[in-house]
Amino acid sequence: MYHDYAMNEQLFHWQSQNSARPERGKGLSYIQHQAMGKRLFLFVREHSKDEYGATMGFVNFGEVAYVSHQGSQPMSITWQLNTPMPHFMWKQAAKLALG
Secondary structure, eight states: OOOOOOOSSSSSEEEOOTTTTBBBBHHHHHTTTTTTOOOOEEOSOOOSSSSTOBOOEEEEEEEEEEEEOOOOOOEEEEEESOOOHHHHHHHHGGGGGGG
């Protein structure tokens, strides 16, 4: 549903909710999270359901920091992971960009 993928071991492209805009509300809070004293963590899953129809769990990629954004409603945000993801995870997360 969202266009989310790893760009490399430390950067992740994440697409916000459709209502997020950079000048106010949730979108602005993403941009200003560090100045506001908020800590953000990235949780990722490849699919919502497995081959048996069971809900898949999320993987915690750790704390992230805002780098940049593009667009509005939704916003495409680049996050920097505080701890680089392991190589095997980066390879898997990068596959999300291909669909």
